[in-house]
Amino acid sequence: MASRFTELAVDCHDPERLAVFWCEVLDFEVIDRSEGKVEIGSWVPTVEDVRARQMPPTLVFIQVPEGKAVKNRLHLDVSPIDDCTEGEVSRLLGLGATRADVGQGSDRNWVVMADPEGNEFCVLRTLAPQSQALDAGVRNVDPAS
Secondary structure, X not given: OOOOOOEEEEEEOOHHHHHHXXXXXHOOEEEEEEOOEEEEEOOOOXXXXXXXXXXXXXXXXXXXXXXXXXXXXXXXXXXXXXXXXXXXXXXXXXXXXXXXXXXXXXXXXXXXXXXXXXXXXEEOOOOOOHHXXXXXXXXXXXXXX
């Protein structure tokens, strides 16, 4: 017997706000919504999809009254697929993310960020084809610098 990792639950104050943010980050869509809860994923699976191991996990944002008090013990890592890492960081800042310092130091090849409610996540190296990432990196250079 075995189980499937089907969803990751995230406690939050505003499930709708985080769902919108993470849908933009991950190119997901809302697949279920009920009072105090929003579930997002890359597509709407069937039970057969889950049993056949063809379902990537979803994110479920659940409204809770208490705020975030400490650093997350679990976080998401995301990898850009069509831009360089810094280009993706800029895009995420525009969506409402912030840079976060969790003691990682400046010599890391990933960037720690936080979503609009302060949940940490990391932006890793790009998975974009090298020429595409280089082109994106050139596009994202600040001409004032």
